[in-house]
Amino acid sequence: MTAATAAPTHRGQRRAVGPLTGLRSLLRLHLRLARRGILIWTLAVLVLVPASIYAMEDVYPDQAALDARATLLDNPSAVMMTGPFFAADHYTFWAMVANELLLYLLVPAAIMSILLSARLTRGEEESGRLELLRSLPTGRLAPSVSALLVVALANLALGAAVASGMLIGGGGTADSLALGLATALTGLVFGAVTAVTAQLTEHAGTASGTALGILALSFMVRGIGDVIERDGSWLSWFSPLAWAQQMRAFVDLRWWPLLVSLAAAAVLLVIAGRLSHRRDLGAGLRPAAAGRAAASAALLAPGGLTRRLVGGTHLAWGIGLFLFALAFGSLASSLTDFAENLPDLAGMAPIRLDDLTGSFSAFVLMMLAIGPVALAVSGMLRMRTEETAGRLAGVLVAGTSRARLAGQWFLVVLLGTAAMQVLLGLGVGIGVWSATEDTAWIGEMTLAALTYLPAVALYAAIALALYGLGSRLAPLAWLLVVYTALVTFLGQMLGLPDWAMDLSPLQHIALVPSEELEVMPLAVMGVTAAALALLGLALLRRRDLAAG
Amino acid sequence: MTSDDAAVHVRDLTKTFGATRALDGFDLTVPHGEVTGFLGPNGAGKSTTIRVLLGLLRASSGTARVLGKDPWRDAVAIHHRLAYVPGDTNLWPGLTGGEAIDVLTRGESGERHRRRRREELIERFELDPTKRARTYSKGNRQKVALVAALSRDVDLYIMDEPTSGLDPLMEAIFTDEVARLRADGRTVLLSSHILAEVEKLCDTVTIIRAGKAVESGTLAELRHLTRSTVAATTDADPAPLTRLDGVHDLVAENGRLRFDVDDRALHDVLPVLTALGVTGLTITPPSLEDLFLRHYGDELEPVTKDAS
Numbered sequence: 032m033t034a035a036t037a038a039p040t041h042r043g044q045r046r047a048v049g050p051l052t053g054l055r056s057l058l059r060l061h062l063r064l065a066r067r068g069i070l071i072w073t074l075a076v077l078v079l080v081p082a083s084i085y086a087m088e089d090v091y092p093d094q095a096a097l098d099a100r101a102t103l104l105d106n107p108s109a110v111m112m113t114g115p116f117f118a119a120d121h122y123t124f125w126a127m128v129a130n131e132l133l134l135y136l137l138v139p140a141a142i143m144s145i146l147l148s149a150r151l152t153r154g155e156e157e158s159g160r161l162e163l164l165r166s167l168p169t170g171r172l173a174p175s176v177s178a179l180l181v182v183a184l185a186n187l188a189l190g191a192a193v194a195s196g197m198l199i200g201g202g203g204t205a206d207s208l209a210l211g212l213a214t215a216l217t218g219l220v221f222g223a224v225t226a227v228t229a230q231l232t233e234h235a236g237t238a239s240g241t242a243l244g245i246l247a248l249s250f251m252v253r254g255i256g257d258v259i260e261r262d263g264s265w266l267s268w269f270s271p272l273a274w275a276q277q278m279r280a281f282v283d284l285r286w287w288p289l290l291v292s293l294a295a296a297a298v299l300l301v302i303a304g305r306l307s308h309r310r311d312l313g314a315g316l317r318p319a320a321a322g323r324a325a326a327s328a329a330l331l332a333p334g335g336l337t338r339r340l341v342g343g344t345h346l347a348w349g350i351g352l353f354l355f356a357l358a359f360g361s362l363a364s365s366l367t368d369f370a371e372n373l374p375d376l377a378g379m380a381p382i383r384l385d386d387l388t389g390s391f392s393a394f395v396l397m398m399l400a401i402g403p404v405a406l407a408v409s410g411m412l413r414m415r416t417e418e419t420a421g422r423l424a425g426v427l428v429a430g431t432s433r434a435r436l437a438g439q440w441f442l443v444v445l446l447g448t449a450a451m452q453v454l455l456g457l458g459v460g461i462g463v464w465s466a467t468e469d470t471a472w473i474g475e476m477t478l479a480a481l482t483y484l485p486a487v488a489l490y491a492a493i494a495l496a497l498y499g500l501g502s503r504l505a506p507l508a509w510l511l512v513v514y515t516a517l518v519t520f521l522g523q524m525l526g527l528p529d530w531a532m533d534l535s536p537l538q539h540i541a542l543v544p545s546e547e548l549e550v551m552p553l554a555v556m557g558v559t560a561a562a563l564a565l566l567g568l569a570l571l572r573r574r575d576l577a578a579g
Numbered sequence: 580m581t582s583d584d585a586a587v588h589v590r591d592l593t594k595t596f597g598a599t600r601a602l603d604g605f606d607l608t609v610p611h612g613e614v615t616g617f618l619g620p621n622g623a624g625k626s627t628t629i630r631v632l633l634g635l636l637r638a639s640s641g642t643a644r645v646l647g648k649d650p651w652r653d654a655v656a657i658h659h660r661l662a663y664v665p666g667d668t669n670l671w672p673g674l675t676g677g678e679a680i681d682v683l684t685r686g687e688s689g690e691r692h693r694r695r696r697r698e699e700l701i702e703r704f705e706l707d708p709t710k711r712a713r714t715y716s717k718g719n720r721q722k723v724a725l726v727a728a729l730s731r732d733v734d735l736y737i738m739d740e741p742t743s744g745l746d747p748l749m750e751a752i753f754t755d756e757v758a759r760l761r762a763d764g765r766t767v768l769l770s771s772h773i774l775a776e777v778e779k780l781c782d783t784v785t786i787i788r789a790g791k792a793v794e795s796g797t798l799a800e801l802r803h804l805t806r807s808t809v810a811a812t813t814d815a816d817p818a819p820l821t822r823l824d825g826v827h828d829l830v831a832e833n834g835r836l837r838f839d840v841d842d843r844a845l846h847d848v849l850p851v852l853t854a855l856g857v858t859g860l861t862i863t864p865p866s867l868e869d870l871f872l873r874h875y876g877d878e879l880e881p882v883t884k885d886a887s
């Protein structure tokens with residue numbers, strides 16, 4: 032036997048084969064797939080953290096301002112939107128930074144981890160690419176381990192950016208590091224949550240949607256828990272977001288809550304591993320059931336396909352937002368207790384003292400309207416997904432014109448989001464009614480919710496116009512949504528100038544019921560929406576369609 | 580032939596994507612009531628042409644008429660009279676095959692005809708319409724597209740490599756269905772990169788290469804392009820074969836013969852083979868790859884028509 036023929040066999044025997052075989056090359060691949068996203072998230076945090084700190088220094092130059100701020104924040108809605116209130120008696124600048132900024136670092140870290148984890152695990156599997164990788168000499172656990180290592184690395188990068196941002200802004204070393212680590216570990220926990228949800232369903236979209244739902248639930252549980260007791264109650268500890276906040280950074284730093292996050296991530300990963308052993312590649316835990324052999328009349332009706340494609344998402348979000356609205360609405364009564372000691376409220380949110388319940392409910396309505404706004408855009412962008420997947424061509428060749436299909440799509444999305452607005456209004460109304468025992472709130476809040484419809488239509492129309500202009504441009508509509516969310520949640524806190532606030536369409540809606548209804552801005556938005564939608568349809572008729 | 584006599588009439592069609600010229604002065608005619616093959620290697624421009632014909636892409640220059648109308652301007656009117664089978668069918672993962680078929684044939688006027696054909700085709704292609712599309716294999720997704728298109732009662736059927744992913748049994752059923760369409764007087768444009776499939780089904784063929792039509796005509800007219808490979812076993816001296824016109828690259832070894840023969844010369848070769856006392860014989864039809872390799876090489880020069 033010659034050396035030349037013997038060599039390959041020997042090499043094959045020597046190579047160790049275990050569940051993690053091929054991990055290193057997979058890690059390189061996953062890093063390559065994720066590096067751009069990680070870079071963008073990290074850089075954004077690195078810039079925004081010091082920028083927010085400088086902005087806060089501007090607004091709160093001395094202890095008097097900070098004390099005023101503390102009094103202002105000592106109320107349920109503020110605690111709900113920020114975190115447990117540890118330093119109520121002595122609200123230092125850095126206590127404020129930790130209290131008001133941390134939640135808005137944890138949530139993005141969680142979102143990043145959820146999206147990344149879902150994409151690298153279930154996304155790769157759903158598309159069939161994992162099958163290709165698993166046919167190579169690759170261990171059974173290697174792809175998932177590699178994906179989660181990348182999620183962990185992404186969170187470390189994000190945590191490092193948070194810590195660096197704090198240090199640049201002038202924070203103490205230990206506390207800055209603590210916040211960085213807390214952000215990273217919270218992200219990791221949600222990455223691990225997604226690793227579990229990815230085992231339960233066959234679709235990356237459902238996996239990340241479920242995980243995002245768990246994030247929303249964590250937000251709410253933590254908020255209610257902290258409202259029960261302002262530095263955190265037993266309920267708060269059920270939320271991963273609370274574990275980071277309970278480190279009491281910049282007030283009375285303690286490290287052990289980090290262990291809770293670590294342990295939770297470890298347990299979740301073990302569960303995910305166990306579940307993955309019990310299922311086939313590409314399958315969920317539950318086998319798919321047989322469906323209808325023929326389409327129902329509803330599916331074939333105008334807009335039926337759109338309803339089928341976006342309806343599930345709308346329903347799930349509608350229920351979730353309704354519950355949020357209920358919870359927020361029911362907080363309205365506790366506000367009046369604080370009313371006497373409250374100084375100038377306008378610093379934090381557009382809330383007025385003379386009509387606390389009304390203005391608080393209106394503010395809640397505006398915050399929650401981000402939901403339908405985001406769903407309006409995602410609903411329209413679903414059309415883009417259909418086009419690039421090559422499914423739109425089939426529908427068109429079946430005899431529908433582009434303009435008609437897109438027009439029906441637009442209307443279905445509008446009706447869905449309108450229904451959601453009604454639900455929101457009902458939810459807030461019922462919540463306030465339960466707190467105040469005044470039934471008039473139900474009707475009033477529902478009508479108030481309807482004033483957002485022209486704005487929601489405007490976002491959908493902008494998405495449609497961009498989509499008409501070019502399939503690749505359509506996702507730009509998300510920028511406006513993100514900007515709107517930023518302005519709505521943090522605009523006043525960050526002290527954004529008026530013109531910057533005014534770029535968000537939602538800012539032009541009067542805060543009914545505490546303010547007089549202003550018809551003019553609504554009419555302008557409605558007309559602009561109609562014009563942009565028509566423009567989008569016209570543009571769509573003039574461009575090439577992608578593959579199909 | 581004037582543009583309205585043919586079901587599809589394309590002249591000097593150009594389509595550019597940025598710097599790429601996907602179609603470069605392409606001509607195509609699909610006569611009414613005939614099956615026209617549309618051959619070319621991957622990336623030659625077949626799908627681009629078809630998507631222009633469907634009104635999904637707008638031609639950069641040149642003219643295209645489908646059923647006498649402009650495919651870009653009158654897309655919807657044309658779509659009511661044509662059916663389309665894509666080469667790589669992507670379905671909605673959450674819809675069942677049956678639902679997808681109905682969505683893809685919505686707005687059809689001949690509802691009764693469609694219902695009957697739908698059931699018949701689902702049975703012939705052995706498709707389970709209650710399964711979600713995400714559980715379908717590529718072949719099954721292709722069947723959904725075929726059932727949807729073939730169940731429509733229209734004038735023109737445009738098929739872009741329709742048999743990709745089908746097993747030979749299903750391919751045979753497909754062939755049978757296309758033959759039925761032709762017997763019914765329907766028009767079919769069948770794109771393919773498999774020469775044998777086109778030979779079996781098509782009256783005329785257009786060959787596309789790098790965005791240009793390099794050849795078009797009836798299969799008989801294209802015979803000069805095709806050359807089969809003959810392998811035979813005989814103990815006799817193969818010398819008589821070498822004297823025949825149209826025999827190329829003869830190799831004789833240990834009583835085994837191997838040579839290429841122009842298809843039009845085949846009927847001269849067979850008696851000679853008989854005379855040699857052949858004990859075993861295989862004739863392999865030419866593949867598109869051979870044809871392209873032999874006639875086009877790497878250049879774009881169209882083949883000269885005087886090969887005979």
